[in-house]
Amino acid sequence: MINVLFAAGSDRWAQYEAPLSDAFVRAGLDVRLMVKTDTPASIDYIVYAPNGPLSDFTPFTGLKAVLNLWAGVENVVGNPTLSVPLCRMVDPSLTDGMVEWVTGHVLRHHLGMDTHIHGQDGIWRAGTAPPLAKDRRVVVLGLGELGAACAQSLARVKFQVHGWSRSQKSIDGVMCYSGEGGLKAALCIADILVLLLPLTAETENILNREMLALLPQAAVILNPGRGALIEDEALLDALNDGGIAHATLDVFREEPLPPDHPYWAHPRVTVTPHIASETRVGSASQVIADNIRRGQAGLPFLHVVDRKAGY
Numbered sequence: 001m002i003n004v005l006f007a008a009g010s011d012r013w014a015q016y017e018a019p020l021s022d023a024f025v026r027a028g029l030d031v032r033l034m035v036k037t038d039t040p041a042s043i044d045y046i047v048y049a050p051n052g053p054l055s056d057f058t059p060f061t062g063l064k065a066v067l068n069l070w071a072g073v074e075n076v077v078g079n080p081t082l083s084v085p086l087c088r089m090v091d092p093s094l095t096d097g098m099v100e101w102v103t104g105h106v107l108r109h110h111l112g113m114d115t116h117i118h119g120q121d122g123i124w125r126a127g128t129a130p131p132l133a134k135d136r137r138v139v140v141l142g143l144g145e146l147g148a149a150c151a152q153s154l155a156r157v158k159f160q161v162h163g164w165s166r167s168q169k170s171i172d173g174v175m176c177y178s179g180e181g182g183l184k185a186a187l188c189i190a191d192i193l194v195l196l197l198p199l200t201a202e203t204e205n206i207l208n209r210e211m212l213a214l215l216p217q218a219a220v221i222l223n224p225g226r227g228a229l230i231e232d233e234a235l236l237d238a239l240n241d242g243g244i245a246h247a248t249l250d251v252f253r254e255e256p257l258p259p260d261h262p263y264w265a266h267p268r269v270t271v272t273p274h275i276a277s278e279t280r281v282g283s284a285s286q287v288i289a290d291n292i293r294r295g296q297a298g299l300p301f302l303h304v305v306d307r308k309a310g311y
């Protein structure tokens with residue numbers, strides 16, 4: 001019998017209890033799934049979410065792995081009481097959602113959709129045909145599970161896609177950069193910039209005043225990564241002086257974004273409430289069951305976080 005503790009919040013328990021149980025059965029696993037325990041030493045695996053009830057892993061002396069329901073791990077990766085492998089969520093449906101959000105919002109700005117959606121005023125705006133995607137440069141910072149999938153989707157629409165990551169990548173249809181020099185080279189050509197980096201000590205404020213200044217005049221920024229990747233004051237200044245044409249922001253230092261935050265009222269900012277993509281219950285349950293099956297079979301876990309790198 002494998003003991004699995006669901007420590008990802010009571011609201012999610014209602015969503016996950018049945019799909020997780022089904023996935024364990026399908027994976028051939030004999031699991032006792034519970035939402036609380038009086039015998040933490042007997043727990044083999046914890047299904048985890050950073051805003052759940054658990055922050056001290058010390059009593060879980062028999063733990064084999066923690067399976068995060070989120071792709072981002074910045075709130076748990078530095079937990080000093082956690083010494084077993086931490087697996088982040090890589091869910092094909094989460095990836096699909098991000099590809100759709102990024103592709104949709106890139107196309108909104110590329111096609112200048114707002115001009116006509118908000119321009120139903122009797123004025124015939126001739127001469128506003130958009131350029132072709134092949135003449136627009138999109139840069140994706142972060143070429144992991146999500147960034148690489150988004151970059152490939154944009155390349156299929158024929159955008160000129162460039163991407164940047166810590167290690168050098170080779171992705172069909174995407175010009176790949178790495179290193180600090182690579183970041184500057186990529187920013188200099190970004191008509192549309194998409195941030196899909198994790199939040200780590202190295203990436204915090206990566207889009208600071210100096211880096212924002214490298215972007216071409218009237219560039220557009222999409223941030224579905226993490227709020228703290230951007231230096232907010234520098235972005236607001238760049239939006240105010242017209243250097244940046246628009247920022248579509250899904251994630252923020254403080255969430256929910258406070259009602260009086262200047263982003264809400266700014267005419268060049270679109271706020272979306274951290275909905276770019278989410279873990280989907282059915283596919284995520286399968287991913288978790290598969291990882292537990294691997295652990296029980298003595299195979300390496302998938303998607304293990306590099307604690308030193310922070311993601």
Ligand code: NAP
Pocket residue numbers: 071072073094098141142143144145146147164165166167168196197198199200202203224225226250251274275276277278311
């Ligand atoms: P991932 O697979 O871990 O990919 C991260 C990418 O960032 C990798 O390409 C990595 O480079 C690169 N990277 C990390 N640190 C770097 C650095 N210092 N310099 C340059 N590149 C660096 O993560 P993912 O699954 O794609 O997710 C990315 C982020 O999206 C998550 O961490 C989370 O914050 C965010 N997210 C947001 C939502 C939403 O709804 N808004 C939903 C899910 C996820 P290497 O390839 O060389 O390792």
